[in-house]
Amino acid sequence: MISIEYYLLLSAFMFCAGVVGVLVRRNAIVVFMCIELMLNAVNLTLITFSAYFGDPRGQVLVFFVMVVAAAEAAVGLAIVIALFRNKLTVNIDEINILKW
Amino acid sequence: MIEQILSNMWYIRPEIALTITCLAAILADVFFKRKALVAGVVLGGLLASGVLLMEQYGVSAPAFSHMLAVDPFSVYFRGVILVTAMFVVLFSLSSVEINNPRLRVGEYYALIVAMTLGMTLMAGSSNMLMMYLSLELTSLSSYILAGFTKNAPASAEASLKYVIFGALSSGLMLYGISILYGLTGSLDIYAINHVLMTMGANRLALLIAGVLIMAGFGYKISAVPFHFWTPDVYEGAPVTITAFLSVASKAAGFSMLMRFMKVTFIDSTFAGPVGTWALIPGFEFTNILIVLSVLTMTLGNLVAVWQKNVKRLLAYSSIAHAGYMLMGLVVLGNDGFAAVLIYFVIYMFMNLGAFFVVMLVSNKTGSEHIDTYKGLGSRAPLLSVAMAIFLVSLTGLPPTAGFIGKLYLFAALINAKMIWLAIVGALNSVVSLYYYVLIFRNMFLREGTGSTEPLKFALSDNIILFLLLIPTLVLGLYFTPLVQFAQYSVAMFGVR
Amino acid sequence: MNIELIDIIFYFLAIVVIASASVVVFSRNILYSAFSLLFTFVGVAGLYVLLTADFLAITQLVVYVGGILVLILFGVMLTNNVFNVDIKTGSIKTLPALVLTAVMAGVLCGIFFFTQWTVRPSEVVPTSTAPAIGMALMTGYILPFEVASVVLLVAMIGAAMIARRDTGKQN
Numbered sequence: 001m002i003s004i005e006y007y008l009l010l011s012a013f014m015f016c017a018g019v020v021g022v023l024v025r026r027n028a029i030v031v032f033m034c035i036e037l038m039l040n041a042v043n044l045t046l047i048t049f050s051a052y053f054g055d056p057r058g059q060v061l062v063f064f065v066m067v068v069a070a071a072e073a074a075v076g077l078a079i080v081i082a083l084f085r086n087k088l089t090v091n092i093d094e095i096n097i098l099k100w
Numbered sequence: 101m102i103e104q105i106l107s108n109m110w111y112i113r114p115e116i117a118l119t120i121t122c123l124a125a126i127l128a129d130v131f132f133k134r135k136a137l138v139a140g141v142v143l144g145g146l147l148a149s150g151v152l153l154m155e156q157y158g159v160s161a162p163a164f165s166h167m168l169a170v171d172p173f174s175v176y177f178r179g180v181i182l183v184t185a186m187f188v189v190l191f192s193l194s195s196v197e198i199n200n201p202r203l204r205v206g207e208y209y210a211l212i213v214a215m216t217l218g219m220t221l222m223a224g225s226s227n228m229l230m231m232y233l234s235l236e237l238t239s240l241s242s243y244i245l246a247g248f249t250k251n252a253p254a255s256a257e258a259s260l261k262y263v264i265f266g267a268l269s270s271g272l273m274l275y276g277i278s279i280l281y282g283l284t285g286s287l288d289i290y291a292i293n294h295v296l297m298t299m300g301a302n303r304l305a306l307l308i309a310g311v312l313i314m315a316g317f318g319y320k321i322s323a324v325p326f327h328f329w330t331p332d333v334y335e336g337a338p339v340t341i342t343a344f345l346s347v348a349s350k351a352a353g354f355s356m357l358m359r360f361m362k363v364t365f366i367d368s369t370f371a372g373p374v375g376t377w378a379l380i381p382g383f384e385f386t387n388i389l390i391v392l393s394v395l396t397m398t399l400g401n402l403v404a405v406w407q408k409n410v411k412r413l414l415a416y417s418s419i420a421h422a423g424y425m426l427m428g429l430v431v432l433g434n435d436g437f438a439a440v441l442i443y444f445v446i447y448m449f450m451n452l453g454a455f456f457v458v459m460l461v462s463n464k465t466g467s468e469h470i471d472t473y474k475g476l477g478s479r480a481p482l483l484s485v486a487m488a489i490f491l492v493s494l495t496g497l498p499p500t501a502g503f504i505g506k507l508y509l510f511a512a513l514i515n516a517k518m519i520w521l522a523i524v525g526a527l528n529s530v531v532s533l534y535y536y537v538l539i540f541r542n543m544f545l546r547e548g549t550g551s552t553e554p555l556k557f558a559l560s561d562n563i564i565l566f567l568l569l570i571p572t573l574v575l576g577l578y579f580t581p582l583v584q585f586a587q588y589s590v591a592m593f594g595v596r
Numbered sequence: 597m598n599i600e601l602i603d604i605i606f607y608f609l610a611i612v613v614i615a616s617a618s619v620v621v622f623s624r625n626i627l628y629s630a631f632s633l634l635f636t637f638v639g640v641a642g643l644y645v646l647l648t649a650d651f652l653a654i655t656q657l658v659v660y661v662g663g664i665l666v667l668i669l670f671g672v673m674l675t676n677n678v679f680n681v682d683i684k685t686g687s688i689k690t691l692p693a694l695v696l697t698a699v700m701a702g703v704l705c706g707i708f709f710f711t712q713w714t715v716r717p718s719e720v721v722p723t724s725t726a727p728a729i730g731m732a733l734m735t736g737y738i739l740p741f742e743v744a745s746v747v748l749l750v751a752m753i754g755a756a757m758i759a760r761r762d763t764g765k766q767n
Binding site for chain 1: 229240
């Protein structure tokens with residue numbers, strides 16, 4: 001059987017890749033994809049622990065993470081599309097966020 | 101099992117009332133032509149939920165297999181959240197932004213109630229799954245509400261930024277939860293504490309898990325460095341939502357953080373004096389909180405100094421207030437927690453009051469710029485005096501309630517021999533005086549540049565203003581009942 | 597089952613996940629990112645099967661591949677190449693972000709390697725996890741289950757409200 005550390009390291013890689021993407025990428029949709037990567041990493045960690053402990057509670061949490069991930073993706077992409085439409089019609093020069 | 105579930109329904113009756121109200125708001129919007137009736141339905145639902153909540157006064161029990169803890173602590177915070185929600189609904193009735201005929205108020209009120217539901221669940225959650233889920237319910241509703249006036253470009257932008265930071269920090273929090281689950285094999289915070297006390301765990305791994313979970317809380321209470329979304333969202337969202345986020349959302353975040361910290365990491369063998377407690381040995385969580393607290397109040401106050409938009413200024417001021425309240429957590433004693441509880445009720449009145457004045461001014465003038473307030477003292481004397489009192493209270497000067505809030509916080513710090521932290525807090529209050537005085541000066545000492553005709557406000561607006569103003573003044577002079585109630589409400593289920 | 601076969605499957609899936617996740621993060625073309633996300637999701641579902649989480653493997657396929665990925669593709673189709681939603685300014689530069697994440701990765705790897713995980717070797721033959729999860733959802737986890745329904749309701753109302761074309765504009 002594969003040792004537990006391999007799964008955990010794989011999930012750590014996925015999580016860190018997702019964090020880099022969220023911090024570095026500028027396109028909102030790519031950022032959402034990277035957030036899904038992070039959540040998948042979390043789910044992998046939870047299922048790994050759950051499988052190695054023989055305890056189903058971790059898997060129940062994964063189930064709820066999936067529910068929330070779907071809800072968050074729906075709302076997030078709706079906002080992106082609303083903003084996009086706004087920009088087409090209102091045509092502000094540049095989206096300027098994160099000023100002090 | 102089924103009997104147990106049915107008997108546990110009693111503990112979530114306020115939440116059930118909120119769920120029904122949420123659905124009723126949507127139906128009311130379909131059937132009633134007048135928007136005020138929808139707000140009436142929602143207010144009725146919130147009141148009913150409040151009445152059901154009062155029945156839980158004095159109860160201390162776990163519910164739904166330790167998913168929730170119903171105890172004085174959660175009742176107190178749920179009360180603060182419900183009162184804030186009622187004020188926000190009242191604000192919405194007279195807000196010009198919200199009553200734009202193009203917007204549908206049914207969804208707006210339904211989402212406010214759903215957010216209230218999420219926050220009341222946050223206040224009681226004693227299982228990490230429940231914490232995450234209720235936090236996400238709150239966040240999802242607030243993302244949508246922040247972008248409610250979606251035609252205002254700033255609103256949609258604020259909303260997008262809010263979602264991305266929210267998703268990032270909840271991802272970090274979840275990773276922390278998964279590591280904590282790996283270390284202890286449980287999601288129930290009481291069981292986690294038991295495992296940590298009996299079997300111990302790798303301290304570094306535990307600290308990393310704590311820091312990652314703190315990202316989720318830090319985002320909700322907008323503590324530095326998770327505050328990036330706050331100014332933009334507060335500026336871009338409708339004023340009613342900004343007021344709601346700045347008080348209720350913070351209260352929910354604080355209640356969850358306090359419960360998580362005290363229940364999960366408490367050293368149950370600690371035998372100090374009554375009312376104090378300690379975290380498990382070797383776990384340096386308080387140092388992290390001290391750093392966060394100092395950073396949060398200092399950055400909030402310093403950046404607020406050069407803000408020109410009053411909503412944005414109040415956003416930074418609310419960041420600073422989160423920093424003050426974090427000081428109450430590092431004391432590791434019931435007096436520190438009681439100080440935070442006292443502070444929250446006072447903060448609710450004064451901050452909602454300040455935002456209400458901002459909303460009334462922006463209703464009439466369409467602007468939130470600080471120059472709009474020039475000459476306001478002669479155009480709307482009552483409003484300006486009220487704003488001045490709220491600002492004095494936010495600074496923490498006597499004889500207003502804000503002074504009492506700060507007094508108890510600093511007293512708790514000094515009792516715990518953390519005098520240098522109290523000094524940092526006091527210095528920060530001095531800085532905050534500067535930018536609050538800027539508004540004060542514009543209102544009373546500067547001549548207005550534009551129109552000078554007096555602003556007239558409806559009777560209902562004045563009544564709401566007085567509902568906020570009177571507690572801000574009275575609690576500064578007669579505060580014993582509040583203090584006693586807060587000291588009683590520190591009690592959490594299952595911990596000393 | 598042959599032990600070595602499981603090892604080979606794990607390494608294969610791990611490589612698929614690592615490669616496709618890297619493409620998602622670093623590809624300049626948003627469509628490549630979206631499609632390689634498909635391989636990540638499927639690879640992770642395969643890992644769930646290896647970990648005997650059959651119910652969640654199916655859920656992963658249904659929710660992530662069937663739901664979220666389709667949603668993301670719609671987002672790409674509806675907005676691509678017209679403008680990029682620029683959500684950053686200069687405050688977070690690439691290099692500090694990479695350094696920060698590298699530190700985090702190091703710490704995480706460290707704690708994963710040096711922590712003694714209390715693994716309980718299970719002698720029982722792995723069976724389907726669906727009944728256990730179903731029982732948990734209907735007993736101890738009934739409250740979160742109900743709250744999840746409110747979460748989905750809120751998401752539905754909210755997404756419809758935000759994405760809806762404003763009818764008032766034409767009037």
